[in-house]
Structure formats: structure tokens, C-alpha cells
Amino acid sequence: MSDSTIxxxxxxxxxxxxxxxxxxxxxxxxxxxxxxxFRIYGVTAIxxxxxxxxxxxxxxxxxxxxxxxxxxxxxxxxxxxxVLQGENLQTADYPGLVKKSIRNLFPDVQGRKDxxxxxxxxxxxxxFQIRDLVTANPDRxxxxxxxxxxxxxxxxxxxxxxxxxxVPEDERRLNDKQLAWIDQLQREGxxxxxxxxxxxxVGDSREPELxxxxxxxxxxxxxxxxxxxxxFPIGVATAVYLEEFAPKNPWTDLVEVNINNLAAVPSIVxxxxxxxxxxxxxxxxxxxxxxxxxxxxLMTLPTIIIASxxxxxxxxxxxxxxxxxxxxxxxxxxxxxxxxxxxPGMLTGTIIGMAxxxxxxxxxxxxxxxxxxxxxxxxxxxxxxxxxxxIYLWADSPxxxxxxxxxxxxxxxxxxxxxxxxxxxxxxxxxxxRW
Amino acid sequence: MKxxxxxxxxxxxxxxxxxxxxxxxxxxxxxxxxxxxVYPFATVVAEQFGKTSGFKTPTIESTGSGGGLKLxxxxxxxxxxxxxxxxxxxKKSEFDTCQQNxxxxxxxxxxxxxxIVMANSKKSAPMKLTRKDIFMALAKDVPDPSGAEKLVPNPxxxxxxxxxxxxxxxxxVLGPPPTSGTRDAFVELAMEGGAKKFDxxxxxxxxxxxxxxxxxxxxxxxxEAGENDNLIVQKLEKDPDALxxxxxxxxxxxxxxxxxxxxxxxxxxxxxxxxxxxxxxRPLYFYVKGAHVGSIPGIDAYLKEFTAEKAWGEDGYLxxxxxxxxxxxxxxxxxxxxxxxxxxxxx
Numbered sequence: 165m166s167d168s169t170i171x172x173x174x175x176x177x178x179x180x181x182x183x184x185x186x187x188x189x190x191x192x193x194x195x196x197x198x199x200x201x202f203r204i205y206g207v208t209a210i211x212x213x214x215x216x217x218x219x220x221x222x223x224x225x226x227x228x229x230x231x232x233x234x235x236x237x238x239x240x241x242x243x244x245x246x247v248l249q250g251e252n253l254q255t256a257d258y259p260g261l262v263k264k265s266i267r268n269l270f271p272d273v274q275g276r277k278d279x280x281x282x283x284x285x286x287x288x289x290x291x292f293q294i295r296d297l298v299t300a301n302p303d304r305x306x307x308x309x310x311x312x313x314x315x316x317x318x319x320x321x322x323x324x325x326x327x328x329x330x331v332p333e334d335e336r337r338l339n340d341k342q343l344a345w346i347d348q349l350q351r352e353g354x355x356x357x358x359x360x361x362x363x364x365x366v367g368d369s370r371e372p373e374l375x376x377x378x379x380x381x382x383x384x385x386x387x388x389x390x391x392x393x394x395x396f397p398i399g400v401a402t403a404v405y406l407e408e409f410a411p412k413n414p415w416t417d418l419v420e421v422n423i424n425n426l427a428a429v430p431s432i433v434x435x436x437x438x439x440x441x442x443x444x445x446x447x448x449x450x451x452x453x454x455x456x457x458x459x460x461x462l463m464t465l466p467t468i469i470i471a472s473x474x475x476x477x478x479x480x481x482x483x484x485x486x487x488x489x490x491x492x493x494x495x496x497x498x499x500x501x502x503x504x505x506x507x508p509g510m511l512t513g514t515i516i517g518m519a520x521x522x523x524x525x526x527x528x529x530x531x532x533x534x535x536x537x538x539x540x541x542x543x544x545x546x547x548x549x550x551x552x553x554x555i556y557l558w559a560d561s562p563x564x565x566x567x568x569x570x571x572x573x574x575x576x577x578x579x580x581x582x583x584x585x586x587x588x589x590x591x592x593x594x595x596x597x598r599w
Numbered sequence: 600m601k602x603x604x605x606x607x608x609x610x611x612x613x614x615x616x617x618x619x620x621x622x623x624x625x626x627x628x629x630x631x632x633x634x635x636x637v638y639p640f641a642t643v644v645a646e647q648f649g650k651t652s653g654f655k656t657p658t659i660e661s662t663g664s665g666g667g668l669k670l671x672x673x674x675x676x677x678x679x680x681x682x683x684x685x686x687x688x689x690k691k692s693e694f695d696t697c698q699q700n701x702x703x704x705x706x707x708x709x710x711x712x713x714x715i716v717m718a719n720s721k722k723s724a725p726m727k728l729t730r731k732d733i734f735m736a737l738a739k740d741v742p743d744p745s746g747a748e749k750l751v752p753n754p755x756x757x758x759x760x761x762x763x764x765x766x767x768x769x770x771x772v773l774g775p776p777p778t779s780g781t782r783d784a785f786v787e788l789a790m791e792g793g794a795k796k797f798d799x800x801x802x803x804x805x806x807x808x809x810x811x812x813x814x815x816x817x818x819x820x821x822x823e824a825g826e827n828d829n830l831i832v833q834k835l836e837k838d839p840d841a842l843x844x845x846x847x848x849x850x851x852x853x854x855x856x857x858x859x860x861x862x863x864x865x866x867x868x869x870x871x872x873x874x875x876x877x878x879x880x881r882p883l884y885f886y887v888k889g890a891h892v893g894s895i896p897g898i899d900a901y902l903k904e905f906t907a908e909k910a911w912g913e914d915g916y917l918x919x920x921x922x923x924x925x926x927x928x929x930x931x932x933x934x935x936x937x938x939x940x941x942x943x944x945x946x
Contacts, residue, residue, distance in 0.1 A: 284919075
């Protein structure tokens, strides 16, 4: 004990006196290394996330790009006046016409079972295509028309290479006979792949070759319109009041805390609330974009309020003081000066909130928007569904052709999201002011 | 300018609300809810109906059989669904709820059968199971292997442990979660059938028997794979030793990748299920609210479309989607019942 107390000053004295710069220099290499490591961590993190993103995109695009093309079959349909007579052109036997024209292509196919297989090469949508043609041009009855009609989804899968030919016959959806017929059609130039217009122009269908995303896109548009129209003004008004007018007291603190809490509430809870309040209490219709929009408004409001308040806080106090100083009222100060300056930030927040709402399915489950809906909605109260729901429904369908459709729908949804985010960036860059 | 924007927004909101109230007072499309198993069939009919009849296409929500009947029995009026699909028959309790809420006339339509298959990847050999094997492999508590008449926690790790004739492979079964109707039916048809092979289990009192036969093991051999059957098919491809449980239509669509296991010596084929030889198959139903026929346009036409031979017949478009049709006489009976809107009576 006594030894060490005596020795300590002695050892200190024995050390050569170090200048600060030497200490710094000695540790410099280590500090540079630490700095380098730190940067490497960051770069690795970015590379990793980019890798995952690329993986996701490659997977989706490689699975889905074929969905933008569709196999079509050329058939010659004789618009038989015998079949198409009578008052009601809507209910004539159009499937019969299609069957007849396919049978004419393969006159030597006999037997009920084989004929059924043969008819299965063309989609059931062909009959509706002929119906629409006849309804639009009744004067063509009696003539023979050449039509490109969609092929059945199994044929489409085969042509796109998603269905192997080299497995035993009973493991294929198409048997050897059907393959021979398809090959013959191809030799005769009656099969071709064209751009898949159906995908972008019609609503959902249980036949993959007739399914489109237009219904879901319109549903999303109506739902988001309601969300935007409600959440933007309410959100901005709330933010302006809380930030510019509200007195600082426990009550406003409570409101603020609760808004932040709301932002973290799981979205399914808003769906349950929507079911209880909008459907059961107010008696609004199920599956309607109106209710979907109301529920998503509840969900996006906190996001918009928080972003708007941040934008208002970023406006320097000097602007406010100057306005008040030259005699503006508080309302004039806000509407003439603060709000225009904060608006780009608010818009960015709103668009991010909208993008979030666009990708939401959970709250919509409760209010009946996760449903099979064929007709394209024409208004805010028509039954409709939204894009992410369409993706979910297609992913759950047994038909293999829906795999590529699912990926295609994801691509469309991503395109929407990217456009919205790009708009947000553009608005920020265009109107943002820095002090 | 600002005032105009505000007025515009207020107007849009107002128009939205008033049109909503109008829409509510007169719904002009059929609203259908119910089983996710019937969903793929009902949607096909709805689509055909919408394209050919001139009525609007019905909307169909997949809520599960129980959830669908709950919504269906909530009352009469446009805000309640007109039809519910079910992968099992309506229960007495549900029927009573319906009656209490004023849903008096319920028309029951049986539409056909669905087979539940246990399938594995084509990379390995098909399994030849019995219902007893299935029960012993998947139940939480099984009869003591030593032969004593008591239940022990499931000790089996491989199929060979269960039955020496089966391959020496670890028991891995991917199947639906408890909320699924497919799971209910699987437990009822396959597991219960297997449990009955043990006499003393069969003689347990009703509650104990159900608890034994209906409880699936939770030690990792049975993997709950979610409601998405496509996902199960993909996982089976990756893992040739695993078995998956799902509806027949998924086996039908993926016959190049997976094969159905034999159950009690019968392979799950279309013909075997239709003939009633395959033991794990169940009837599918839908229920129509009699009070809505006439007030909601198109319900009778929808019934007609569903019960037409071109839909549910042996060569109908529903059989292309994997529905197993009923025998001719049964079809005739249910078709005439449906068209004359005979209400269901439950004792």
C-alpha cells in the first residue's frame, strides 16, 4: 500500500513529457480507421437494401412482364342470320357460333369429349366479343368476320412457356391432342401474341385471360379522391390551429399526444371503427369507395397533421413578426404569409400519406372492399375494390395464369406509388424555400 | 378563389353523402358473402350472370362460412347481404339467430362437393395413407402406442413410426389455420374418421371425443401455412418431404407439380370424389334470404344461373373450375327446390 503511493509520482515523472499534438497524432490512425469503418457500415447498409430492392423488382418483373402480352386466336365466325334473328340480340347463342367456327377449323375432330377439349382452346370471352360486335353493327349479320379472340389461359401459359411440354400427359393441363391442335393453329398463323389491352380496360374476372385491373384502379382513384378531399383540409386546418392559434395548455398537449398516438395505431383498428360507425351507425353502403375513403382519411390524418405542423414550424418567426409588425391581423399573417410558405411541405406530407393509403388493405377488409367485383365502379357509392386488394385476390386464385397477373398488378401499383412520390419530390424541389 | 375551393369541397362531400343515402335506399346488385371455398365457384357464376343476364354483377366477399352466416343472419334489409356461401351446413344455433332477427325464409341450395386433399411434391413417391394414419400423425394426443387404453402426447416423429408401411420421413404437414373452413372439414372428415378406428376413443363421451379428434398437434409437425393455398403449393415444391392440405381445385390446377395422397386406398381424382369413394370430401352450400327475392333485382335469375346444367352439371363450367357435381337426382331436387324458393326447415 505505502509502496504504490510512493511509486506513482515517480513513474509519472519518469515518463517523457508529451505534447498534445503527439497524443493526437498517435491516435490519428485509429480514428481514421474508425471513420472508415463507420462509412463502410453505412455503404453496406445501402448496398444491402438496394440488393433486396433489386431482388424484389427482378422477381416481380421477371414473373410479370409476360402478362402485358396475350395470346389470341384468329377465328372466322359466320354471323348466321338463323341464330341471330329475333328481337333480342343479347341472348342469342353466341357460344354456339364460336364453337361452330372452331369446329370448322378442325373438321375431323369427332366425339363429345374431344369437341369439349377443342372448344376449351378459345376463351369464353370470345362469345361476348362477338355479341358486342353484333350489337354495335347489326348490319353485318349474314357475313363472315375474321376475329382475333383471346385464347384460353392454359393455351396462353403454354405459349408463354410457363407450362412445360415435356412432362407426362396426365400431369399437364393440356393433353397431347390439344397440343397438336395448338401446333396446327400456330402453323396456320392463327395464333399471335398481342399487347394485352384487356388487362387495362376491364374489371376483375375469374378467367385469367379476361381479367383486368381497371375496376381496381377506378376504385383506388375514387377512394383516394375522398381521402384527399377530406384529409387535406382537415389536416391542414388542425395543424394551423394547433401551431398558430392554440394556447399552450395541458389540453392542447393532450390533443398533440393523441395525434401522435393515432399515427401509430394499426390500420385494421380504423377498419373496425369504420364498420361500427360508418356502416352500422350511419348505414352507409358496404364495399363503397365513399366509406373506404372515410376510413383511410382517419388513417392518414395524423400523418398529414404531423407533416403540416413540421412545415409550419420551419417557417421562421421573423416572417410572422414582420407581418404582424406592419399591421396584419393574425388570420392575415397565417393565410397571406405563413401558409403559402409552408404549403410545399404540407403537400409533400399529404402525398406521402396518400401513397400510404393507396397501399392499404387491412382497414378495407372490414368494410367489404375485399370482394370480387366485376363491374367498373362509376361513382363513390358503387361497390368497388382497390389495387392492393386486387393483388391479394389474384395471388389467392388457383389458376396458374394469375401468377403473372398478380405481378403485373404489383407493377402497376408500384408505378402509381413512384409517380406520387416523384410528384412529392418535384413539389418540394420546385416550391421549397430555404432560410 | 379560396372561397370557391372551400365551397367546391363542401359540395363534393355533400353530393357524396346524399348519393350514398340514395344508394342505400335502393341497392340494385346482389350482395354475397361467405365461405372462401365456395368463393371460386360463386364468382364464376356471378361473372357469367353479370355478362349474360343484363343485371349488375353481384359482389362477393370471402368472409369464411361462419362470418358469412353471421352477416347473413343479422337482419332483413338492403344493408344486409342477400346470399351467403358455406362449406358446411347451417348450424341450428345460426338458424335460430336468423329467425330471431327476422330472417324467416332461408332457401338452402347444395351446389356440389369439394375434396380435401393431402398432397406432396411429384419429386417423391405418392403417400398411401389411411385416416387412422392421418389421425395418429397429426392429433395432439394419441392412444398409447404400448396398447394401454389412455391418451399420451403424440410421440411420432416420422411416418414410419406411425405405420411401418410408410416411408421413413419426418412428419411435416402444411395446412390451413383454425379459422379456415377447410381445416374444420379436414378435422371432421379425416381426423374424426381416424379416431373412430380406436374403440375406446370412440366410446369416450362426446366432448372428450371431439377434443381428442379435433385437436391438432402443436409441436411443429403441423405448420399453419395461412389461408393462401398457392403458397402451400410453392412450399411443397421446395420441400419434397412435406405434405400439404388444401382443396381439390388447387391439386387440379397444379397436377404437374404435386400429387394427391391416397386416403384409405382411394386417390383424390375427380371421378372418385364424385362417386363418393374418396372419404375426405364435403358438400358445399349457399343460402338465400327469401325476403330479399323480388326486392333486390336478379336474385331469382342468379339462382337459375347457378342451378342450370351448364353451370353445375357434369360438363358445366363449374366442373372446369374443380367443383365436383352432385349426382343427377340430387341436382334435380335442389334445382327445383331453389326455383320454387322452398324455405329451409330445421328441427
